[in-house]
Amino acid sequence: MKIIFGHGRAELIATIFVGILLAIVGANFTYESILKLSSHESVEYGKYAIIVTVVSIVVKEMMAQYSIYFGNKTSSTSLVADGWHHRSDAISSVVILVGIFIGKYFWWMDGILGLIVSFLIFYTTYKILKEALSLFLGERIDDELKESIQKIGFDTFMRDLDPHHFLIHKYGHHSELTFHISLSGNMSLAEAHRMATQYENKIKEKFNIGVTIHIDSLDY
Incomplete structure (x- = not known):
């Protein structure tokens, strides 16, 4: 039983750690986006950037689907959290792709999209940490x-x-x-x-x- 409890607690700790990493990523997106807006910085990308971004979106979303599916199937909070980590990367890449096509027309677009991504990451972080901490501390039954x-x-x-x-x-x-x-x-x-x-x-x-x-x- 000690092994069961130890592994279970380790999984919850890993989930909390992933949530903290996501919060750091969200904070970095916010910081970079504010810098771009304050400096009126616009971004231009080449065709190779488009290809790499599309591949990144597909691969990251596939990894997210895999992790979340098996995480829910096995009741593994760390796998689900890892899946959302991959999904946040995919969403970020989608935003970058949007910025590639329309950012050249609006200098502020990249910064605004970055703030939107930050909000999505923070929201995901909140859900992950709320569930993990609730399980870690103990819950009342339904x-x-x-x-x-x-x-x-x-x-x-x-x-x-x-x-x-x-x-x-x-x-x-x-x-x-x-x-x-x-x-x-x-x-x-x-x-x-x-x-x-x-x-x-x-x-x-x-x-x-x-x-x-x-x-x-x-x-x-």
């Missing part, structure tokens, strides 16, 4: 999963165990769920442990996640 867990408890023990204080941690492909249930203080430790273990196993079988249940006493 209402549908919570209701399913409550139903499993009621169907198994024919009573309301008052499941509460849900928290889920994701480690790459592995998820760990913790929550509390309330049992009578007069119940023996062995019986309470048996019920909690049975409840954990039912949830594991249905959702394929690790489960740890903390037992609260109804008398306190």
Whole structure:
């Protein structure tokens, strides 16, 4: 289990690192674009620049599609983040291509397009970091999963165990769920442990996640 958790955390850290790199790229685009606008700098490109830019767009978008597809399929946040990194490069190349064709007519076009790219990169960075940090710190489960867990408890023990204080941690492909249930203080430790273990196993079988249940006493 240590290996699973370690690899999962490493993947989230890698995702955060990619997000930080994207933020740096966005900041650099912003800086360069402002310099171009302030200096009234226009740019001219040759035909080889057009060919290289088109090839770059196609290759980078293919890499983005591949990374995002397999990232979603395997629930790998680092692959998805890497895919968006490739896509930001492809979008940047599209902007450059637009600038090649119309930039010669408007000196400010390259700078404005650069600022647009910066905005797109910052927005992508925000989404990547928000998701990665949320997973890293732990999330509350969604209402549908919570209701399913409550139903499993009621169907198994024919009573309301008052499941509460849900928290889920994701480690790459592995998820760990913790929550509390309330049992009578007069119940023996062995019986309470048996019920909690049975409840954990039912949830594991249905959702394929690790489960740890903390037992609260109804008398306190």
